[in-house]
Amino acid sequence: MKITIEDLKNVRFFDDYTDDQLKIFIGISSIKEFKVKDVLFEQYDELKEIYILLSGCLSLGISIAKEKRIRLGTLEDGQLFSWSAVFSPYISTAWVMATCPTKVLAIDAKKLTHEFEKNCEFGFKTMSKIAQTISHRLSDTRFQLMNQLTL
Amino acid sequence: MQDNRNIYTPIRARLTDVIEESPSIKTFVVVPEDKFSFKTGQFIELSVDGVGEAPFTPSSSPLITEKLEVTVMKTGYVTEYMHMLKPGVLMGIRGPYGRGYPVEAFFGKEVLILGGGCGLAPIRSLLYTLESIKDKLVKVILCYGSKTPADCIYKPLFDRLNSIEKFEAYRTVDKADEDWDGSVGVATTLLNKIKINIKNSVAVVCGPPIMMKFGTIRLLEMGYKDDQIYLSMEKNMSCGLGKCGHCMMGEFFVCRDGPVFTYDEIKHNPEIWK
Numbered sequence: 475m476k477i478t479i480e481d482l483k484n485v486r487f488f489d490d491y492t493d494d495q496l497k498i499f500i501g502i503s504s505i506k507e508f509k510v511k512d513v514l515f516e517q518y519d520e521l522k523e524i525y526i527l528l529s530g531c532l533s534l535g536i537s538i539a540k541e542k543r544i545r546l547g548t549l550e551d552g553q554l555f556s557w558s559a560v561f562s563p564y565i566s567t568a569w570v571m572a573t574c575p576t577k578v579l580a581i582d583a584k585k586l587t588h589e590f591e592k593n594c595e596f597g598f599k600t601m602s603k604i605a606q607t608i609s610h611r612l613s614d615t616r617f618q619l620m621n622q623l624t625l
Numbered sequence: 626m627q628d629n630r631n632i633y634t635p636i637r638a639r640l641t642d643v644i645e646e647s648p649s650i651k652t653f654v655v656v657p658e659d660k661f662s663f664k665t666g667q668f669i670e671l672s673v674d675g676v677g678e679a680p681f682t683p684s685s686s687p688l689i690t691e692k693l694e695v696t697v698m699k700t701g702y703v704t705e706y707m708h709m710l711k712p713g714v715l716m717g718i719r720g721p722y723g724r725g726y727p728v729e730a731f732f733g734k735e736v737l738i739l740g741g742g743c744g745l746a747p748i749r750s751l752l753y754t755l756e757s758i759k760d761k762l763v764k765v766i767l768c769y770g771s772k773t774p775a776d777c778i779y780k781p782l783f784d785r786l787n788s789i790e791k792f793e794a795y796r797t798v799d800k801a802d803e804d805w806d807g808s809v810g811v812a813t814t815l816l817n818k819i820k821i822n823i824k825n826s827v828a829v830v831c832g833p834p835i836m837m838k839f840g841t842i843r844l845l846e847m848g849y850k851d852d853q854i855y856l857s858m859e860k861n862m863s864c865g866l867g868k869c870g871h872c873m874m875g876e877f878f879v880c881r882d883g884p885v886f887t888y889d890e891i892k893h894n895p896e897i898w899k
Contacts (some may be wrong), residue, residue, distance in 0.1 A: 486820075533809065545801060547810035550817040573806070610817075610843070617811040617839040621772070621799055624835060 475505040477579070485579070486552030487526050487603065495596050502585040508572040514556075519566045521559035523580040524604075527551055530576025534568050543569065547614070554607045559583035632866060635672050635717025636661065641692065642712055646778040647771075650743055651708055652684060652696045655716055662690045665754040666725025666747060666857060666885045670865045671695055672717035673710070677703040680722075680862035682884070684746040686753035693718070696746035696778065722865040723884050726751055726829065726855065732761045735821050739840045740769045741812045741832030745778050747857055748831050752786065759791050766819050767794040770812030770836070774798050774805045793819070812836055813843045823848045831857040838898040841888055851889035858884045858897070 479496045482488045488496060505528070508514060515521060517537050527549050534555065535545040546568070549555055558566050560583050590597030638661075642654035653671070663669065665687050672678030679701075685694035699708045710716075728751075736755060740748045748767070755765050767786060771777040777796060786794035795815045797808035808815060812832070828849050830840045837856060844854055858879050863871035867881030875894035877883060891897050 531806075545809055547814060548797075548808045550808070550814070553817055610813075610846075613839060613843065614811050614814055617813060617835065618799060620835045620839075621811065 477503060477505060482579075485526060485528060487554055491599070495599070498589050498593070498596060499579075499581060502589065503579050503581045506578050506580045508576045508578070510572055510574055512572045512576075514570040514572065514578070515566050517566055517569045521556050521564055521566050522583055523556065524554065524559045524583055524586065525556045525570075526554050526579040526581070528577040528579055530572060530578075531574040532570055532576055532578075533573050534570050536568055543571075546618070548573075554604065557604050557608060560587055560601075560604065633719065635670065635678070635719040638693070638716050638718045640710055640712050640714050640716055643710065646696060647776050649699045649776075650696060650778050651699075652694050652746075653707065653710070653716075654692055654694050655718065656692045657718060660690070661693065661718065661721075663687050663693075663721035664725040665728065665750045667721040667723050668747075668859075668862055668865070668880075668884060669693075669695070669718050669720035669722065671697075671707075672719075673703065673706055674715070674717070676706045678717065678719075679703045680865060680880070682747035682750065682857070682859060684749045686757075687750060688753065688757055696743065696749075698743040720865055722880055723862070724882060726754070726857075726885050728754055728758065731755070731827055732758075733763065733825075735763045735826040736765045737819070737821055737826055737828040737844075738765065738767045739812060739816070739828065739830045739832070739836075739844070740767065741836035741840075742771060742776070743778070744832030744836070744857070744859070745769055745782075747859065748829070749779055749782065751829065752782075752792075756789060756792070759789070762791060763822075763825065764791045764793070766821060767792075768812055768815035768819065769794070769796045770799065770810075770815070770832075771796070772799045774802055795819070811839070813839055816843055816847065823853075827853050827855060829855045829857070831859065834860060834898045845888075851892055852887045854888040856886055856888055856891065856897075858886060858891070 477500050482496045532549040533545050636659045638655040638657040644652040668680050668682040670678045681695045684696040783794045786792045801809045828844050830837050861872050861879040865880050867878035872879035
């Protein structure tokens with residue numbers, strides 16, 4: 475499935491990218507589709523792609539034992555996930571599963587980091603957005619933890 | 626002529642209906658025997674003879690004056706007693722007290738409302754008010770989180786809001802059950818879902834202190850200015866008059882000067898999230 479600049483402009487994550495920067499993403503990305511109950515990746519899987527949810531529904535969680543999944547949250551359209559693909563040791567900290575037919579943008583993490591080296595402005599902007607995603611996830615987890623501790 | 630009534634004397638109000646909203650939250654419909662009105666965000670003292678009184682922000686529309694709805698979470702002696710009351714008994718109400726939402730300041734703007742738990746009670750009153758002035762607003766977005774699907778109050782409200790032009794309503798739960806197919810996560814995760822013009826927007830936050838703290842931090846990160854965020858400091862209300870001193874928060878008496886404040890007004894107080 476071919477991706478266009480217009481497609482990306484409709485995705486919240488790409489709000490403040492220039493057309494030239496969006497072309498970089500198009501060159502290193504593909505669209506992947508998943509059915510209900512498809513697991514995109516398991517906790518502790520080695521990750522090679524960063525994903526952005528285009529449409530559908532995804533649940534995210536952790537496993538405390540084999541076959542025992544705990545759902546921690548859901549992802550919204552335009553949200554980035556599997557950020558571990560650009561940070562050593564490139565191991566997933568959670569599992570992600572489709573709960574309805576879902577379409578994601580899969581960005582090749584190795585090619586993305588190579589683009590960061592070639593284009594610092596693009597790299598800084600993208601890493602800032604990834605850091606913000608992680609920061610929000612951490613803040614939400616603390617919020618969740620505080621809720622549990624004060625029950 | 627001087628009014629010699631004791632300011633602590635309630636007016637009588639008959640309890641006409643009790644609606645179970647969740648396992649620990651009920652809405653009490655009371656009909657005052659005297660004329661009574663309030664502005665959205667203001668609060669009242671609701672009392673039970675021989676038991677005591679407690680402050681609550683009405684959850685009904687301020688435009689309806691013949692009856693009043695008060696949503697009460699079972700948390701202590703008075704509220705536990707209230708949860709046992711049946712329609713027909715006489716209760717007491719006094720007030721209204723404090724400063725409510727300055728809805729005129731919302732004209733021409735997008736209004737984002739972030740709520741959690743029982744905080745949806747005062748928000749419902751605000752939503753009714755905003756619905757009545759929707760022609761003067763750009764849009765209204767409600768993001769609400771409850772601990773579980775069973776803890777979500779006013780369930781029919783969400784479909785109703787989504788059917789009103791200019792209104793959007795989203796809800797999430799901290800912990801889902803097998804029947805839940807909506808969003809999972811704390812209330813702030815819903816902010817990833819919405820599209821809002823922050824520069825032309827105000828945000829209203831009401832809920833448990835933890836939710837208000839994390840919600841306000843996220844709104845500031847999104848780009849909201851301190852004076853664009855309205856906080857309803859429900860938890861701090863006490864006698865209603867600023868006399869007993871229990872509601873003191875820095876230089877403010879929450880009962881008298883609040884319960885609605887902008888974050889700009891109270892951000893310097895280290896105790897605002899307690």
